[in-house]
Amino acid sequence: MIELKNVTKIYPRKGESDVHALDGITLRVRQGEIHGIVGQSGAGKSTLIRCLTALEKPTSGKILVDGKNLATLSPSELRTARRSIGMVFQGANLLDARTAAGNVVYPLRISGMDRGEARARVDEMLRLVGLSDRGTSYPAQLSGGQRQRVAIARAMADNPSVLLCDEPTSALDTETTEQILSLLRDVRDRYGVTVVIITHEMNVVRRICDSVTLLEHGRVVSTGPVGQAVSCVDTPLARQIVPAPILDPEDVKDRAVLDVFFTSRLGQPTGAKVMKIAADLGADIGAGTFDSIKDVQVGRLALTIEHDKVQAALDGFAAAGVFARQRTSGASDGYVRAASPAAGEEEAR
Numbered sequence: 001m002i003e004l005k006n007v008t009k010i011y012p013r014k015g016e017s018d019v020h021a022l023d024g025i026t027l028r029v030r031q032g033e034i035h036g037i038v039g040q041s042g043a044g045k046s047t048l049i050r051c052l053t054a055l056e057k058p059t060s061g062k063i064l065v066d067g068k069n070l071a072t073l074s075p076s077e078l079r080t081a082r083r084s085i086g087m088v089f090q091g092a093n094l095l096d097a098r099t100a101a102g103n104v105v106y107p108l109r110i111s112g113m114d115r116g117e118a119r120a121r122v123d124e125m126l127r128l129v130g131l132s133d134r135g136t137s138y139p140a141q142l143s144g145g146q147r148q149r150v151a152i153a154r155a156m157a158d159n160p161s162v163l164l165c166d167e168p169t170s171a172l173d174t175e176t177t178e179q180i181l182s183l184l185r186d187v188r189d190r191y192g193v194t195v196v197i198i199t200h201e202m203n204v205v206r207r208i209c210d211s212v213t214l215l216e217h218g219r220v221v222s223t224g225p226v227g228q229a230v231s232c233v234d235t236p237l238a239r240q241i242v243p244a245p246i247l248d249p250e251d252v253k254d255r256a257v258l259d260v261f262f263t264s265r266l267g268q269p270t271g272a273k274v275m276k277i278a279a280d281l282g283a284d285i286g287a288g289t290f291d292s293i294k295d296v297q298v299g300r301l302a303l304t305i306e307h308d309k310v311q312a313a314l315d316g317f318a319a320a321g322v323f324a325r326q327r328t329s330g331a332s333d334g335y336v337r338a339a340s341p342a343a344g345e346e347e348a349r
C-alpha cells in the first residue's frame with residue numbers, strides 16, 4: 001500500500017519565487033490496485049513519482065510504502081526499500097549493450113541474488129511478458145512494444161510490491177498500447193503488485209485503472225475509484241476521463257442542442273430510457289460516446305431538437321434521473337460552459 005500525507009516539494013529559485021511542485025498531497029493507493037495519476041503538464045506528476053521512488057526527498061510530509069516512511073529511512077534501509085519498487089519509463093531505458101535477458105538479470109545480480117536463482121527468475125519474467133524466445137536479442141533488435149515488455153520484466157524481476165510507471169505507453173501505437181495495458185493488468189493479477197501509472201492518455205485510465213488522482217498545480221483536485229469518478233457527470237475529472245462529444249455545427253442547423261450525460265450500472269436500462277425519451281420528442285443524436293468503464297456504463301450525448309421541445313425534453317430527462325442541459329450557443333461541447341456541479345457528485349476538494 002502507498003500512502004502520502006500532506007506531501008510538499010518546494011524547489012527554490014534564485015531571485016524568483018519558489019516552485020511549489022507538490023503542495024500538500026494526501027492520497028492512498030491500496031495494495032494490488034492500479035492507480036492512474038493525471039493532470040496537465042507541470043501539475044507535479046513526475047515530481048510525485050520521483051518522491052515515490054525515493055530519488056527525491058519531499059520538503060515535508062510522509063510517504064509510506066508498505067508502512068515505511070521513505071523520508072526518514074537511512075541510506076541502507078533506503079536501498080532495501082528501493083528493491084521493493086519497480087520502475088517503467090516512457091522509453092524503455094534498456095542497456096543497449098546487453099541482451100533482453102541481460103537487462104532483466106542485471107538488477108538481480110546487483111542485489112546479490114545467486115546466478116542460478118537469478119537465471120530461473122529471468123526465465124520466469126521473460127515468459128511472463130511473452131518474450132521467452134527473445135532473451136538473446138539486443139534492444140536494437142526489438143520493437144518498441146517488445147522493449148517495453150523487457151522493461152516490465154526487469155522492473156518485476158526483484159518481486160517488487162510497487163510498480164511505478166511514468167507514461168509507459170505514450171511512445172506506442174494504439175494496438176501495442178492495448179497489449180502493454182493488458183500485460184500490466186496480468187502482472188498485477190498474478191503478483192498482486194500495486195501499480196501507479198502517470199499518464200496523459202485517458203484511454204489508460206478507462207481501460208485498466210481501478211482508481212485515479214487528478215493533480216493541478218501540485219494539489220489533488222480529485223482522487224478515488226474510477227467507477228465513482230465517471231459516475232459524476234460534470235466534474236473536472238469526469239470531463240477528462242470521458243471525452244466530450246464534439247458536435248459539427250452543420251448537424252445543428254437551427255435546432256437546439258441538449259447535452260445528456262448519464263451513467264448506470266451494467267444491466268440497468270438507462271441507455272434505452274434515454275434513447276426512448278429522445279425518440280419520442282423527435283430528437284436526433286448529433287454526437288455521442290458510449291463506453292463501459294469498470295462496471296459503469298457511461299453515455300455522453302449531444303442531441304439536436306426543435307426549440308419548442310426543449311422544455312419537455314429537460315422535464316423528461318429530469319423525471320428519469322438523467323442529467324440534461326441545453327447547450328449555450330458558441331460552446332463547442334457541453335463541458336465548456338459547465339454550470340455548478342450536478343447533485344450527487346463527490347469530490348475530494
Ligand SMILES: Nc1ncnc2c1ncn2[C@@H]1O[C@H](COP(=O)(O)OP(=O)(O)OP(=O)(O)O)[C@@H](O)[C@H]1O
Nearest residue numbers: 011019020021039040041042043044045046047048
Ligand atoms: N528539479 C527541479 N527544479 C526546479 N523546478 C522543478 C524541478 N522539477 C520540476 N520542477 C517544477 O515543478 C513543477 C512540476 O513539474 P513536474 O515535472 O512534476 O510536472 P509534470 O506533471 O510531470 O509535467 P509533464 O506532464 O510536462 O511531465 C513544474 O513547474 C516544474 O517546472
Ligand SMILES: [Mg+2]
Nearest residue numbers: 042045046047
Ligand atoms: Mg512529467
